[in-house]
Amino acid sequence: MYLVTLVVCCCSGDSGFDGTVMSGINAMKQYQSYFGLTGKGASTRCVMMTLFMMISGTIPASYLPDKFGRRFSMFFANLVLIIGAVLTANATSRNMFLVGRWLTGVGSGCAGASAKSYLAEMTPPDTRGAYLGFLNSFYYIGQMAASGMMVSTGKFNSENAWRLPLYIQVVPAAVNVIFVFFCPESPRWLYSVGKQEQARMILAKYHSRTGDLDSPLVNLEMEEIEEKIEVEGQEKRWWDFRPLFRTKADRYRAYMVILIGTFGQLSGNGMITYFLPILLQNAGITSQERQLTLNFVNSGSFTVDRFGRRKNLLFATLAITCILAIATGLLSAEGNAARSNAGITFIFLFMVVFSFGWTPMQALYPAEVLGYQARAKGLAFLNICSQAATTINTFGLPVALEKLGWKVYLIWVCWDAFECIIIYFFVVETKGLTLEEITEVFEQPNPRRYSEALQRTKKVQRSENAV
Numbered sequence: 001m002y003l004v005t006l007v008v009c010c011c012s013g014d015s016g017f018d019g020t021v022m023s024g025i026n027a028m029k030q031y032q033s034y035f036g037l038t039g040k041g042a043s044t045r046c047v048m049m050t051l052f053m054m055i056s057g058t059i060p061a062s063y064l065p066d067k068f069g070r071r072f073s074m075f076f077a078n079l080v081l082i083i084g085a086v087l088t089a090n091a092t093s094r095n096m097f098l099v100g101r102w103l104t105g106v107g108s109g110c111a112g113a114s115a116k117s118y119l120a121e122m123t124p125p126d127t128r129g130a131y132l133g134f135l136n137s138f139y140y141i142g143q144m145a146a147s148g149m150m151v152s153t154g155k156f157n158s159e160n161a162w163r164l165p166l167y168i169q170v171v172p173a174a175v176n177v178i179f180v181f182f183c184p185e186s187p188r189w190l191y192s193v194g195k196q197e198q199a200r201m202i203l204a205k206y207h208s209r210t211g212d213l214d215s216p217l218v219n220l221e222m223e224e225i226e227e228k229i230e231v232e233g234q235e236k237r238w239w240d241f242r243p244l245f246r247t248k249a250d251r252y253r254a255y256m257v258i259l260i261g262t263f264g265q266l267s268g269n270g271m272i273t274y275f276l277p278i279l280l281q282n283a284g285i286t287s288q289e290r291q292l293t294l295n296f297v298n299s300g301s302f303t304v305d306r307f308g309r310r311k312n313l314l315f316a317t318l319a320i321t322c323i324l325a326i327a328t329g330l331l332s333a334e335g336n337a338a339r340s341n342a343g344i345t346f347i348f349l350f351m352v353v354f355s356f357g358w359t360p361m362q363a364l365y366p367a368e369v370l371g372y373q374a375r376a377k378g379l380a381f382l383n384i385c386s387q388a389a390t391t392i393n394t395f396g397l398p399v400a401l402e403k404l405g406w407k408v409y410l411i412w413v414c415w416d417a418f419e420c421i422i423i424y425f426f427v428v429e430t431k432g433l434t435l436e437e438i439t440e441v442f443e444q445p446n447p448r449r450y451s452e453a454l455q456r457t458k459k460v461q462r463s464e465n466a467v
Contacts, residue, residue: 007179009138011115013172016142021165024150031162057109062380065114070186073114078173081107089166113379120367121186124207125434133360229372249442257366261385264362268412269354308431314423316357321416323350328409368430
C-alpha cells in the first residue's frame, strides 16, 4: 500500500513542483529578460493562465474517473501535464509558453482530483486520514525539489536557469504514467461497473491481514459498498453538478467542500505562495538568490495530520490570525531592516502553521465527506472553488501590494478571524469514522453537534475497551 500511495502522491508532487517553479522563475532576471517582463505584475498573466486551465481540468476530472476508472484518469492527466511541461521548457515566445502552461494546468487539476478519489476509496478505513494527509503533504515534496533546484540554476547566466527546472517538472508526472497501471484499481469503482469479484480480491489483499476473500472485514466492507454504490445506470453527465445540492445532507457536504476550497486559498497563503518575491522586495530583500533560498525554507514546512479534523483547522486558523497580526505590526515600519527581517520570519512561521493545520485537510476532508456517487464531481467542484479563490489572489494581490503595501496583511487578519467563527459553528468532525458513519452524521438535523456527541461516545468506548 505504501508503494501504491507513493505512485499516487506524484500527482500532488506535480502541483507542488508546478506552483513553486512559477514562483521561482518569476524572480529570475534571466526569465524576465527573455520574455521582456518587468514590474510587480509580471507574473500575473502566466499564473492567470495556469489557474484558468486548472479550472478547465475539472471537465475531465468530473467525467474520466467514473467512466474509465481512477487509474486511467491519473494516467491521462499526467500525460497532458508532460506535454505541457515540454512545450513550456522549449518555449521561444510568450504564446508558446502560455499554451504549455495551459496544458500543464489542465493536467495538474485533473490528476489532483483523481488522486484524491483513488486514495479515499483504496485505503483501509482506520488509516484513511494518514494516507490522504500524506497525499497533500507531498505537495511540499514537489516544492522542496523545485526550490532546491532553482537555488542552483538561478546562478546560471543563460536561459537554462529557468528552462531546466521546467524540464525536471516532467519527472513526477512520468513516474505516475509509468507505474499507475501496476497499481490496483479502486474497488468501489470496480464494483460500480459490475466487477464485484475483482473488488473483493483487492479488498482482501490490501485491507485484510490474512488475505482471506471471506474474512469478516472483507464481507463487511463489501456489504457497505453494496448498500451505498449503484451498479452502472448512474448519471454521469460531467456538466451536471446538481447532485451535489439535491438534499439537505448533500448541500451540507457541498458547503464543507466550498469551505475547504476557498478558505484553503484565501487565508493569506496564496499571497505568500505566488507572490513571495514581491513581498520580500517590499520588505527590502532584493537578492535573487536569497529570495529563492527563503522559498526553499517555505517548502520545508509540512506535517501529516495527527489530530481531529475540526480541532486541527480551528487551532491552525486561530494561530495564523495571530501570526499575521504580529507580522503586520513588524512590516508596517518601512526602512527598518531589523523589523522587516523579523516580519519575514513570522511569514514563514505562518506557512509552518498553515501547513500543519490546512495542507493535509485539503485532500482529506472533502474526500471523506463526499459520498461515492458524488466524489468525482465533488472533488472536481473543489478544484473549481480552489482555483476561483486563487484567481482572486492573482488579480487582486498585485494591485493591492503595489498600492497598499503592508496594509494588505490587515485584510487577511480580519478574514482569518471570520474563518475561525465559521469553522467553530459549522465544521463537522470526521476523525475515526467510517464513510458510512460520516453519511449518518450529515443526515442529522445538526451534523456538527451530532459529530461531537459521536466522538465523545467513541472516546468512552475506546476507554472501556482499553480497560
